[in-house]
Structure formats: C-alpha cells, structure tokens
Amino acid sequence: MKRYVLWAILAAFIVAVPVGSGKKEIEALNTKVPQLEKDVASAKQQAADKTKEADELRARVNQMQATADAHTAEVSKLKAERDKLKRDLAAAKKKRR
Numbered sequence: 001m002k003r004y005v006l007w008a009i010l011a012a013f014i015v016a017v018p019v020g021s022g023k024k025e026i027e028a029l030n031t032k033v034p035q036l037e038k039d040v041a042s043a044k045q046q047a048a049d050k051t052k053e054a055d056e057l058r059a060r061v062n063q064m065q066a067t068a069d070a071h072t073a074e075v076s077k078l079k080a081e082r083d084k085l086k087r088d089l090a091a092a093k094k095k096r097r
Contacts, residue, residue, distance in 0.1 A: 005040050009033065 012029060 005036055005043075009036055
C-alpha cells in the first residue's frame with residue numbers, strides 16, 4: 001500500500017516536470033505531499049495495529065487449543081475409568097448371583 005502511494009507520487013512528479021508544469025501545479029503537488037505522507041504514516045500504524053491484534057488472537061487460539069487438547073485427554077481418561085468401573089460392577093453383580 002505504501003509503495004503504491006510512493007510510486008504514485010513519484011510518477012506524478014515525473015509526468016509533471018517534463019510537461020512543463022507551472023508553479024501553481026508544482027505548489028499544488030507540494031501541498032499534497034504532506035497529506036500523502038500522513039496517509040502513509042496512518043496506513044503503517046493501522047498495519048502495525050492489525051499485526052499486533054492478529055498476534056494476540058493467534059496466542060489466544062493457541063492457548064484455547066492447548067486447553068481443548070487437555071480437556072480431550074481428560075475426557076478420554078475419564079471414559080477409560082468409567083468403562084473399567086462398568087466392568088467391575090458387572091463382575092460384582094455376577095458374583096452376587
């Protein structure tokens with residue numbers, strides 16, 4: 001994005017100078033330069049903010065995935081224990097009879 005803006009500015013100057021731009025046109029371009037620089041700085045800041053936000057979200061996703069994996073392991077462990085207890089209960093019922 002910033003390269004596009006810079007190339008557009010450069011192209012404007014390259015085109016304007018050989019054509020024989022008048023002082024008014026040059027001044028108009030010179031007044032646009034600070035605004036374009038502000039736009040570039042704003043775009044850079046927005047990109048940095050979005051990158052930071054994306055990194056934070058990635059960290060949260062990784063943390064949630066780790067928690068989900070831990071819960072899945074816990075569920076598997078509990079299911080195995082449940083199955084063992086069911087077998088023990090069935091064996092105990094058979095002994096009673």
